[in-house]
Amino acid sequence: MIQFQDLTKRYGNKVILDGVTETIETGEFFVILGPSGAGKSTLLKVIAGIEKLDKGKIIVDGKDITNLPPEKRNVAMVFQNYALYPNMTVYDNIAFPLKMKRMKREEIEKKVERVAKLLGISDILKMNVTKISGGQQQRVAIARAIIREPSFYLLDEPLSNLDARVRFVARGELKRIQKELNGTFIYVTHDQKEAMSLADRVAVLHNGKFEQVGVPMELYEYPRTKWVGEFIGDFPMNFLPGKVVGIEGIEIGFRPGWTKLGGELKGIVESVEVLGEMIYLFCKVDDNKVIIESKEMYDVGDEVTFSVIKFRRFKDGFLIDKE
Numbered sequence: 001m002i003q004f005q006d007l008t009k010r011y012g013n014k015v016i017l018d019g020v021t022e023t024i025e026t027g028e029f030f031v032i033l034g035p036s037g038a039g040k041s042t043l044l045k046v047i048a049g050i051e052k053l054d055k056g057k058i059i060v061d062g063k064d065i066t067n068l069p070p071e072k073r074n075v076a077m078v079f080q081n082y083a084l085y086p087n088m089t090v091y092d093n094i095a096f097p098l099k100m101k102r103m104k105r106e107e108i109e110k111k112v113e114r115v116a117k118l119l120g121i122s123d124i125l126k127m128n129v130t131k132i133s134g135g136q137q138q139r140v141a142i143a144r145a146i147i148r149e150p151s152f153y154l155l156d157e158p159l160s161n162l163d164a165r166v167r168f169v170a171r172g173e174l175k176r177i178q179k180e181l182n183g184t185f186i187y188v189t190h191d192q193k194e195a196m197s198l199a200d201r202v203a204v205l206h207n208g209k210f211e212q213v214g215v216p217m218e219l220y221e222y223p224r225t226k227w228v229g230e231f232i233g234d235f236p237m238n239f240l241p242g243k244v245v246g247i248e249g250i251e252i253g254f255r256p257g258w259t260k261l262g263g264e265l266k267g268i269v270e271s272v273e274v275l276g277e278m279i280y281l282f283c284k285v286d287d288n289k290v291i292i293e294s295k296e297m298y299d300v301g302d303e304v305t306f307s308v309i310k311f312r313r314f315k316d317g318f319l320i321d322k323e
């Protein structure tokens, strides 16, 4: 179990982390999601001990690690640019941390073989790391992290260098490995799709705080703030004054798919996006922008009528409906 207590970090007078507090369970795949510049990498760095906290505590399995140097924290980091040792074989890259510990050769061999099997890279152990694909390099980096048997893992957008198709497969692989290890993964990304598909729970980092922490479906269905509603999802959540559904003094939030064509609301189509079998109509409704899911094609400038069939209520930017 990892506990963050009031983690606070400033660069100069700029507050980057403003009292991050959360408990992560052992074996959890915990994803930290936030836009560029939100402070995700900074958070990983203070957990790893590369950067010092201004305030707060990090407790791992009951032990306060706040003031320990990085090498004493028993944590493995996997970065975007895998940081493999070039001109070394896959085997030597994976074995490196154990050689540093002066472990016996036979023991190292056994461990490397086991980890290579887990990651499906047994057949490339003799190859030079510069001669393998990006996806394979990523596995080697993970293998090198796993072999140290750390108490938890920090992953900073490790899949971002892979092209879309490979990334999709790599996500599934990563999830499988994490479950097999029963590893505690703290994974940082700005890609909400990645977050939603990998995470047991997602924490949305905004203004230096976890604005919401929850299982992916909860974030999508019940965003705690308008900001989270707009940030999560293939398209941002739509917002309209409550009076369009006969409720005064609030706003309603609804997903493009929570609407149906025909009804009392009117919009003018400003642009159209086709995604697979679905068509998304970007409309202007009075002074508001609204995105509607449609199975019918419309042209820019067309009038479209629709109704909202499901919505959440918001007041002063905050959700007032409960799950």
Ligand SMILES: Nc1ncnc2c1ncn2[C@@H]1O[C@H](COP(=O)(O)OP(=O)(O)OP(=O)(O)O)[C@@H](O)[C@H]1O
Binding pocket: 011, 012, 016, 034, 035, 036, 037, 038, 039, 040, 041, 042, 043, 190
């Ligand atoms: N060493 C530093 N000194 C001063 N400011 C820094 C330093 N490192 C990061 N920052 C600032 O802190 C803020 C958060 O940066 P950080 O890299 O943690 O964001 P991020 O959420 O990881 O972004 P990205 O998704 O783009 O990697 C940024 O405004 C950045 O400019």
